[in-house]
Amino acid sequence: MKQFDFKRFAMVLWRELSGAWKILAAYAVICLLLLIYSNTSSRIFSPTMRENTFCTATVAGAIVLASRLLSNIWTRRRCISTLSLPAAAAETFAARYLLWLVIPVWFAVSMLMVNEWLDLISLKELYNYRPIADFWRAWGPTCLFVVVCTHAAMLGGAFFNRLSLVKTAAIFIVLFVAVVSVMTKYPHQVVLMPVLWTATVIMVVGGTALAFRRFSRRTVNQCRK
Secondary structure, X not given: OOOOOHHHHHHHHHHHHHHXXXXXXXXXXXXXXXXXXXXXXXXXXXXXXXXXXHHHHHHHHHHHHHHOOOHHHOEHHHHHHHHOOOOOHHHHHHHHHHHHHHHHHHHHHHHHHHHHHHHHHHOHHHHOOOOHHHHHHOHHHHHHHHHXXXXXXXXXXHHOOOOHHHHHHHHHHHHHHHHHHHHHHOOOOOOHHHHHHHHHHHXXXXXXXXXHHHHHXXXXXXXXX
């Protein structure tokens, strides 16, 4: 079944959703609760800490979910269950890509935008409100950053069966430090947005293609018990 069939895709999507909706719903509920709390007048934590927690948790949650995109081939049992489906590899991969990456990224960015809108109508700037969350308000870099990180997490899940997120984070922290070192050494020759756009294109196109290749060529013998 090499030809992509939308009817089979819909059936696979429904099957994957039945196993993923609880995790996705939990992520959404936690983000909504943090959003509500970050915009209350509570004095337990400062407005800065509340919004930092909300923004960081929202983006980190999307990255964690993306790292589970290929968790269906991490173990032998899951791999057999996936490979035995009457569907093409592209249909299964597309269904999981939509559920575990596209929807969380859309939700995370939407939540950050809603938070910004609530900030504007609540006039939080009156409280000298300058958290690290200011980074998330730079919408161009923010969106590209989220897309790059989620695709990196997905790619890590394609190569690592155990502690995929930890191993991927370690690799990309090293790469991040290297890139920042170069940008700091040649500050007048490096522009942030072209670097982010280049990384985004590489991760979305190359990362997705490589992850799908790993998925489509997976065998049961490559999985751990």
